[in-house]
Amino acid sequence: MSLRIVVCVKYVPDATGDRHFAEDLTVDRDDVDGLLSELDEYAVEQALQIKEAADDAEITVLTVGPEDANDALRKALSMGADKAVHVEDDDLHGTDALGTSLVLAKAIEKTGYDLVVCGMASTDGTMGVLPALLAERLNVPQVTQLSEVSVDGGKVTGRRDGDTATEQLEAALPAVVSVTDQSGEARYPSFKGIMAAKKKPVESLDLEDLEIEADEVGLEGAWTKVDGAAERPARTAGTIVKDEGEGGKQLAEFLAGQKFI
């Protein structure tokens, strides 16, 4: 039996660009380029390694996002994923974490899976909760925040580096895992990979296909509401000195003035 891997990838505004909110206080996607969340490249990479170690495996990449989110899927396909699923619907605009987890869970169930692989967090919302929410919704083990992961004999094992300890984890499939950026550099798509990606199938789904009502998601269905977003005032320009032998002393003077010494 083939190992069915679903990798969840998010399309996000480029973090090195100037990110803003739109008038309805959702992320303004028009004024900055979008891309595959860099932390999800690690998820794709680990899925590829799991596939390479398995006898028979197939990788589906899944995204919930606007039309342009297709770019994120293409990138993952060019890295080596086999096929893609894109959930796109106007009513999804403004969906929060709980709503996103509903849509992802339904799409994962529809696709069929043995293993779900996520990134540790998106680079825009940075909540780091979707993998746990998916495990709860799918009622399967959560094996999250892994810096090492492997799948063998119907089991997933991995290492989780927590705040106070490092843990070795183990769970039976099906399961949801998330991997950190310590799990290993993601490969670059090869020219061959990029060409091949163009021919790989991308299935498009909307809310009706997933039997989700419009009012369960989007801004209207959200469990949370953003009341205001203010750009952080620019920091007042600090004092900058050149070290000409006295830099350390001058800095000490400043720190003493601020009562840190």
Add this chain to the structure above:
Amino acid sequence: MAEVLVYVDHVDGAVRKPTLELLTLARRIGEPVAVHLGANAEDAAKILGEHGAVKVLAADAPEFAEYLVAPKVDALQAAYDAVSPAAVLLPSSAEGKEIAARLALRIGSGIITDAVDVEAGDEGPVATQSVFAASYTTKSRITKGTPVITVKPNSAAPEAAPAAGTVEQLAVTVADSSKGTKIVSRTPRESTGRPDLTEAAIVVSGGRGVNGAENFPVIEALADSLGAAVGASRAAVDAGWYPHTNQVGQTGKSVSPQLYIAAGISGAIQHRAGMQTSKTIVAINKDEEAPIFELVDYGVVGDLFDVVPALTDEVKTRKG
């Protein structure tokens, strides 16, 4: 007054500082009821009571240490059922966020993560978040169910507020479905004797400019003279010069100390994401064009191997 559940982060009953901050914030919206899972609740209850916990709901079960996250969600849900709180607050650690998310889903509530402030509002608690690498400040609230909010460390100064802190046992049944992820082994992190990175009032971080593991003692010496924690950029961590547990930034720890000193760090957006909310920022970098200088209250353009040791000596002299 309405009760507010506060999830206690502790190591064997030694309560970590972010929990005391949560208690302080919880008192703005109601009466804090602490939930202590694991051993030594009596030890924890003393300090929790001193910081305003009217009650400590305690449960200890081997499953908390044997399986990942889900048994703790079962316990918190039992506490939720017992109390019917006005809100649930947890620390914004990786585990805190995962527990919060699963609880929110179970009780049909929304979730807000990484709040840097929580206040009472007309329509329930209002959370402040610092987003897009701290370039925006947002105010949000939860519109469905009981607000579940995770709060970043250093978001409030812990205040003493004596309360009963009576320990009550909480009956918890761990569901079979919560035993899916076994913790096969656990290796506690060795203590460095320095303050915890996320809790420290002062953090001194080194980056690629430190140029080798053998040079990190230069950073450590400054940190020790100030009683500070040591941080590192991802470049320094990836090069193997310092442990990942000390990484500051988007995929490392997020810190918000009174004073942050960056030495040999350029100030990439992902690094800023983890330190931009520090109260006072100081940088030492030999490149006057380094983006980190846009953030600083005080910057020294110079070689860190000259400036940092000179500063360390000066700190030691002044402290006597």
